Amino acid sequence: MALVDGDEAFDGRAAAVAAFERARTLGWALFATPGLLEDLGGSGIAPIDPAALDETASRLGAAIALRSAEPSARRRRAPAAAAIGVAALAAAVAVWLQRDALLSWLESPAPVPAPVASSEPTSAVSVDGAALIAACRQALIDNPPFLPGWRIERIECAARFADGELSGVRPELAGRPVLLARWHLASGHAEAVQRRVAERHLGGWHAAMVADGRAWALAPMAPVLRTTEVAPPALLELRRAVDRSLGTAGARIGYARGADGGWSVRIDDPGPLPRLVGLVGGIEGLELTALSRGETGGWRLAGRPAAPVTLAASQLRALGVSVEDPRAGGAPETLVPETPVPGNGKGPSGRRERSDRAPGSGEGPAGGHQAETDHGT
Numbered sequence: 001m002a003l004v005d006g007d008e009a010f011d012g013r014a015a016a017v018a019a020f021e022r023a024r025t026l027g028w029a030l031f032a033t034p035g036l037l038e039d040l041g042g043s044g045i046a047p048i049d050p051a052a053l054d055e056t057a058s059r060l061g062a063a064i065a066l067r068s069a070e071p072s073a074r075r076r077r078a079p080a081a082a083a084i085g086v087a088a089l090a091a092a093v094a095v096w097l098q099r100d101a102l103l104s105w106l107e108s109p110a111p112v113p114a115p116v117a118s119s120e121p122t123s124a125v126s127v128d129g130a131a132l133i134a135a136c137r138q139a140l141i142d143n144p145p146f147l148p149g150w151r152i153e154r155i156e157c158a159a160r161f162a163d164g165e166l167s168g169v170r171p172e173l174a175g176r177p178v179l180l181a182r183w184h185l186a187s188g189h190a191e192a193v194q195r196r197v198a199e200r201h202l203g204g205w206h207a208a209m210v211a212d213g214r215a216w217a218l219a220p221m222a223p224v225l226r227t228t229e230v231a232p233p234a235l236l237e238l239r240r241a242v243d244r245s246l247g248t249a250g251a252r253i254g255y256a257r258g259a260d261g262g263w264s265v266r267i268d269d270p271g272p273l274p275r276l277v278g279l280v281g282g283i284e285g286l287e288l289t290a291l292s293r294g295e296t297g298g299w300r301l302a303g304r305p306a307a308p309v310t311l312a313a314s315q316l317r318a319l320g321v322s323v324e325d326p327r328a329g330g331a332p333e334t335l336v337p338e339t340p341v342p343g344n345g346k347g348p349s350g351r352r353e354r355s356d357r358a359p360g361s362g363e364g365p366a367g368g369h370q371a372e373t374d375h376g377t
Helices: 013-024 034-040 055-060 072-097 099-106 129-142 191-204 235-245 273-281 313-318
Strands: 029-032 045-047 065-067 122-127 150-158 178-185 207-211 214-220 225-227 252-257 263-268 286-294 299-305 309-312 321-323 335-337
Touching (some): 013 029, 013 034, 029 034, 034 045, 122 129, 122 286, 122 313, 129 150, 129 178, 129 214, 129 273, 191 207, 191 214, 235 286, 273 299, 309 313
Parallel strands (some): 029 045
Antiparallel strands (some): 122 225, 150 178, 150 286, 178 214, 207 214, 252 263, 263 299, 286 299, 321 335
16 A cells, blocks of 8 residues: 555565565665565665554554655756756856957958058079089189099089088078089098098188098089070970080980979080080070089080079079169169178189189199099089
């Protein structure tokens, strides 16, 4: 029977046991008198003293009392309501903290000012191949590459210096026309002795280093850029011009296409530098980027179809070139040598006058050990 407080009492043992079995599946908290604990197994059931029950339950003697727990749905509802409340509170705090950003979204954005056109003069420039060859030859005359006890490994004149290793060592030369020479110690020579010899002979270069049987030196060259309005030529047109000028002179010519789709030209053994100045200068549309020679000799020219770039006056000055502004006096824009690289003691062409020889005489430093009189220059 049902008691006043909602509990139930049973007057039969079988009915009580059956009620217990049903209650086990509902998540109820179970209490039983000692007389039923043995039949029910006692697992998860708390004993209860019949004397503690009300008068009706006490008269029944073998009664069982069941105290119900909250239904599972009600138990889950309380934590969910608490979580919703916390989330709502957090959202309100976030909205308050971000109120300025939210208000800015509702307002119209401020107008972006139009870029102001620069009044700095610009020039379309490309590398003058004849000027590059002449500057390279002059740099070799001013800085003879012959070292007693050392063999020339490579000589390179680049229109825009970009050596991955040395550009970081001498960043003031990056992008400028530069002569780079490398040597290695010849067999049969003591490094301790020849290192001091090389250091003395390379003291007139802009930068040099001798270590571990190897040496390198750098010297800036005269500017090699020129103003141009020439559009890049067609490959077939350029190839005919190169073949006509250099192919008949016995040079080996090759063409290759790079990953970017641009063409490059390689010209091997075109002859000595004085002769190349005239040959290359007559090829319209060819832009030389570098010339080099290895240990065995023979020059190699690297070039491409002319691709002028537009540079501002400040960029040209950073490369050692200044541009005369035509607005100043009405004269056309021309490229002239800029101030030499600080610290090399040379004029605009990169030249250093020496007291022990006449400029351009072809003599080696300190009188010699020079294998050739002009080393192909």
